[in-house]
Amino acid sequence: MISQKAKYALRALVALTKIPAGESLMISEISRGQSIPKKFLEQILLELKRAGIVMSRRGRLGGYVLLRAPEQVTFGEVLRLIDGPIAPLPCLSKIAYRRCVDCAEESSCEIRHVFARVTIATREVLDRTTLADAVVANDVLV
Structure with a gap:
């Protein structure tokens, strides 16, 4: 589960993605438009x-404006920045690997094997989905 902070970060970035090129949004506009507490934002x-x-x-x-193109900012990047590792187990983390203290052997750990598939699928979606993709997907659904 992602934190509320990460959800707010993504909502703020999506709001910035939607503004016309050359324009910016003030914190108060983002806060009001996305229902994010101003101090937290x-x-x-x-x-x-x-x-x-x-x-x-x-x-x-x-x-505020996006410094990089919306096509260059992935959900995975933002989640790692705000929440840290995406992997549900420390032994599956790319950026904060730690061997599980209660695991005798990673290669034969049934739990690790199941969550490895979950982690791979999650990374695939989050690391391939950009802010631009999210805005386009939302526009298609509306």
């Missing part, structure tokens, strides 16, 4: 800014 956008996903502009036309 500020922290999230700061993390996304440090990661090079968004940037902020000052001035009358200020606000």
